[in-house]
Amino acid sequence: MRLSAAIADLLQAQRGHLFPWTPVFLGTGIGAYFSLKSEPGWAVYAGLAAAGLLLALLAVQRRPLAFLCWAPAFAAAGLCLAGARAHWVAAPVLEFRYYGPVEGRVVSVDRSPTDALRLTLDQVRLDRVPAAKTPARVRISLTGQDAVPPPGALVMTTAHLLPPQGPAEPGGFDFRRHAWFKQLGGLGYTRAPVLLAGAPGDSVPVERLRRAMAQHLQQRIPGETGGFAAALTAGDRSGVGEQTLTALRQSNLAHLLAISGLHMGLLTGFVFAAVRVLFCLVPPLALRWPVRKLAALAALAAGAGYLLLSGGNVATERAFVMVAVMLGAVLLNRRAITLRAVALAALIVLLRRPESLLSPGFQMSFAATAALVAVFAALRDGGVPLGPGWLRPVLALVISSAVAGAATAPFAAAHFNTLPHYGLIANLLAVPVMGTLVIPAAVLALCLLPAGLEGIGLTVMRWGMDWILGVARTVSGFEGAVSHVTAPDSAVLPLFAAGMVFAVIWQGRLRLAGLLPAAAALWIWSGAVRPPVIIASSGGLIGVMEAEGRALSRAKGQGFTAEIWLENDGDAASQPEAAARWKVRDGALPVWHGTGVRLVHAPGKRKLLQASNCKEGDIVVSTVAAAVPAGCLVLTPDILRQTGSIAVRPDGRLLTARAATGMRLWSGWQPEGPEVRRLRRLLGAAAASQ
Structure with missing residues (x-):
C-alpha cells in the first residue's frame, strides 16, 4: 500500500505534464513491432487489443494510478497499429530478376545516390507477369538520358528489375522494409530510351505543377543554385549534384x-x-x-x-x-x-x-x-x-x-x-x-x-x-x-532516446536520472566492435578487418555495398584504397585465413575454376555455381538468397541478415538448405577449436 501511495504521489506531482508521454508509449509499441523476428498472428493482435482495452478501462476507474495503465495500453495500441499499417500497404514484390518491357505511369522523378535520374512508376505492366504478381510501383534509374518525361506521362522502356534487396550487412538498414511501406516491388535500371506511350493525364496534377515550377526555376536561375531553388520550393533535388x-x-x-x-x-x-x-x-x-x-x-x-x-x-x-x-x-x-x-x-x-x-x-x-x-x-x-x-x-x-x-x-x-x-x-x-x-x-x-x-x-x-x-x-x-563514426549496436539509439525523453518530459530533479541511460548508451557505442568478416548477399564482395581497417576483395564493383561497410566502420577510405589492404592472394584470388577457416573469393566462372585446389573446410564465395572439389563449401547466389548478407562475429559465430531481420511480411527469405546448415557447423567447429 505504501508503495502504491508513493507512486500515486509521484505521478500526481506530474499532473498536467503526462500527455507528452502518449506518443512515447505509442512509439514504444511501434518499435516493439519492428523489432520482432516473426510476424505476429491474428490471435496476438486480438489479445493485445483486448488487453489494451481492459487496461484503458482500469485507467479510467483507478485515477491515481491511471498512468501505469495507460502506458501499456498505448504500447499495445502502437504494436497493433504498426501491424495493421504493414498489412494495409501490402503489395506484390518481384520474386525473380526481370528483363524485358516495362510500362507504367510516372509518379515522381528524383536522383539516386550515384547522381542518376530515377523514375518511379505506378500502373505497372510487365511482359508475361500476371497482374496479381506485378508490383504496384517500380523505380528505374536512367542511364545517359537527359530528356525526362513529366509526371503523369505513360512511358515504356526495356529495363532490368530486381526485387528490393535486404541489408548490406546483418543488422544494417533494411531496404526491403523501407520499400515495402512505399509499395516498391521492383528496382532496376535501363540503358534503353524511355518512350512516351501516352500524354500526361489529369491524375497527378500536383506532381506536374511541381515539375513545371522546378523547371521554371532552373531556367531562370542558372547552375546548381537553380537546382537548390527547385529543391527548396518544389522538393525536386534532381538538379543538385553529388558534390x-x-x-x-x-x-x-x-x-x-x-x-x-x-x-x-x-x-x-x-x-x-x-x-x-x-x-x-x-x-x-x-x-x-x-x-x-x-x-x-x-x-x-x-x-x-x-x-x-x-x-x-x-x-x-x-x-x-x-x-x-x-x-x-x-x-x-x-x-x-x-x-x-x-x-x-x-x-x-x-x-x-x-x-x-x-x-x-x-x-x-x-x-x-x-x-x-x-x-x-x-x-x-x-x-x-x-x-x-x-x-x-x-x-x-x-x-x-x-x-x-x-x-x-x-x-x-x-x-x-x-x-x-x-x-x-x-x-x-x-x-x-x-x-x-x-x-x-x-x-x-x-x-x-x-x-x-x-x-x-x-x-x-x-x-x-x-x-x-x-x-x-x-x-x-x-x-x-x-x-x-562507427555504427552503434542496435540497442544504443533506443537507450539513448529513452534517457533523453525522460530528461526532457519529466518534471523535477528526478529528470536528471535520464542522463544515466543516455550516458550508458554513448559508453556502449564507444566500445562498438565491427564484425571481422562480411560477405555480400550477391557473393560479389568480401570485407575482412585488418589492422589498418576493412580490406575489400575487389577494387571495383559492388560499390554501394562497399561504401556502406566502410561508412559503418567509421572508415573514410575509398573502395580502391580498402582493396589495397588485402594481404594474401592465391594467384588472382583473394584469400583470407582467420576464425579457423580459409576464405576464398572467386567471383565469376573463370575465377571459380581457379579455386579448384580448395580443401576440406575451405569456404569459397562466388557469384556463380560450378563444379568444385567435394570438400569445399561454395557460397553461391542461390545459397546467399537463403541467408542474405553474412557476418562472422569476433567469436567466430555466424550471423546472417535472415537471422537479424527475421521472417517478416517484407523479408521474402527462401527456406534454408543443407549448405547453410553446413556453413553453421563449419564456423561453429572452427570457433570451438580456437
Missing part, C-alpha cells in the same frame, strides 16, 4: 535542402507576421477583427499549399503537422510552443505513418524540437536574461543552433556515420540568410508570378542561395571538417 550534396552534409547544412520543420516554420512565420502587419496598417480592421487569428489562418493556408507543392513527403508532412498544431493553439488562445504541442504533432504523425518512427527525419526533427522547447522553457521559467533587446535575436540564434545541433548529432552520427565539426559556424552564417532573405524572396516571387514580375524575388532569392552554397563549400573544405 554540392556532399558539401551540404559535411557542413551540417543538408537540412536546408530538405523541406522540413525549418522551412515550414520560416514560411508560416513570415506569412503570419506579414499578414498581421498588413492588418495592423489599417486601424479599423485591426480594432474590429481578430487579427492574430486571421494571420494564423493565412499562415496555415500557406503551409498547406507548401505541403502540396513540395510533394507531400514524410518530412514535409511531419513539419506541417507540427506547424498546424501550433497555429491551432493560436486559434484556440493556447500557448503555441509547448511540449504538449510537440507531443500532439508526434502522435498525429505516428498514427498516420507508424513506420516513420524508424526514419532519421522523424528522430532528428522531434529531438531538435523537443530540446528547443525544453531549453527555452527552462530559460523563460528560470528568468535567465538574454541581454539587451538588440542582442536577444543573436543569442537566440546561437542557442537554437547549438541546442538543435547537440540534440540531433547522436542520431545523425548513428544513421550517417559522420559528425560535422563546424556545423554551428555554418548554421550561424546560413540560417539567418535563409530566414531573412531566401524565404521572404520566395514568397515575393510567388506573389508577383501572376504579373510576370517574379524575377525581382528570384534575384534576391538567388543572392541568398549563392551565399548559403558558398558557406557550405567553404566550411566543408576546412581541415578536419568531418569525422567518421
